[in-house]
Amino acid sequence: MNGLRRVLLQRAGAIAAGLATGLLNPIAAWAATWNKDAFGAKSAGDALQRLGAADPAPSKDIVIEAPQIAENGAVVPIEITSNIPGTTSIAVLVEKNPYPLVAKFDFAEGALPYVKVNAKMGETSDVRVVATAGGKHYAASKEIKVTIGGCGG
Amino acid sequence: MAGPMKMRAKLGNGFTDVRVLMSHPMATEQQTKGKPHFIQNVTVKVNGKTVIEGEISQAVSRNPVFSFRLKGGAKGDKIQVSWLDNKGETNQTETAVA
Numbered sequence: 673m674n675g676l677r678r679v680l681l682q683r684a685g686a687i688a689a690g691l692a693t694g695l696l697n698p699i700a701a702w703a704a705t706w707n708k709d710a711f712g713a714k715s716a717g718d719a720l721q722r723l724g725a726a727d728p729a730p731s732k733d734i735v736i737e738a739p740q741i742a743e744n745g746a747v748v749p750i751e752i753t754s755n756i757p758g759t760t761s762i763a764v765l766v767e768k769n770p771y772p773l774v775a776k777f778d779f780a781e782g783a784l785p786y787v788k789v790n791a792k793m794g795e796t797s798d799v800r801v802v803a804t805a806g807g808k809h810y811a812a813s814k815e816i817k818v819t820i821g822g823c824g825g
Numbered sequence: 826m827a828g829p830m831k832m833r834a835k836l837g838n839g840f841t842d843v844r845v846l847m848s849h850p851m852a853t854e855q856q857t858k859g860k861p862h863f864i865q866n867v868t869v870k871v872n873g874k875t876v877i878e879g880e881i882s883q884a885v886s887r888n889p890v891f892s893f894r895l896k897g898g899a900k901g902d903k904i905q906v907s908w909l910d911n912k913g914e915t916n917q918t919e920t921a922v923a
C-alpha cells in the first residue's frame with residue numbers, strides 16, 4: 673500500500689518536472705489538423721480533389737521505390753523522393769484501398785522532400801504519389817502486386 | 826497506452842537521415858468493427874523548429890517506421906519527433922544527430 677503511494681508520488685513529481693521544463697506538451701500544444709474529408713474519400717480522385725490537388729500533371733521527377741511484388745500487404749515499404757525543385761508536399765495514395773489516401777507530408781525549409789513509409793495494401797494496386805511545388809501538383813504512380821492483403825483482420 | 830519510440834539520426838552525405846519507429850496498433854476500421862485507432866499527426870522538429878508535418882491514415886502499417894531526410898545538419902542537432910492519434914494519445918522522442 674505504502675509502496676504504491678511512493679510510486680504515485682514519484683510519478684506525480686516526474687510529471688510536474690516534465691511540465692515545468694516543457695518536456696511534456698499538453699495536447700493543447702498540438703495545432704493538429706487532419707484532413708478528415710480527404711482521408712475519408714473512397715476514391716483516389718475524390719481524395720485528391722479534397723486535398724486541393726485534382727488533376728496533377730504526370731512527372732518523371734518523382735521517384736517511387738517499392739517492391740514490384742509485396743508478399744505481405746500489411747507492410748509494404750514505399751520510398752519517395754521528389755526531384756521537383758521547391759517541393760513542399762508529398763501525398764501517397766493506394767488506389768484500391770477502401771480509403772486511398774495513406775499519408776501526406778508537408779516539408780518546410782530544412783527538410784528534403786523525401787519520405788519512406790510502410791503502408792497497408794488490401795490488394796494489387798497502383799500507388800500514386802502526388803507532389804506539390806509552387807502551387808502546382810505533379811504525380812507519378814507504380815503498380816505493386818500484393819499476394820496477401822493487409823487491410824482486414 | 827502509448828508504447829516506446831525509437832529513433833536514430835545519422836549524418837549522411839549532405840543530409841541527415843532520420844529513422845523513427847513508433848509503437849502503435851494502427852488498427853483499421855475493418856479490424857475493429859468501426860472503431861479504428863491510429864496515429865493521425867506526425868511532427869518532426871530540428872532544434873525546436875518544425876520541418877516536417879505529416880498527416881497519416883489507418884493504412885499506415887502497425888508500429889509505423891518512417892525515414893526522413895533533413896538538409897545538411899550537424900552532429901549534436903536535436904531532432905524531436907512526436908505523434909498524436911485519433912484518441913488524443915500522444916508521444917514523443919528526442920535524439921541528437923550522430
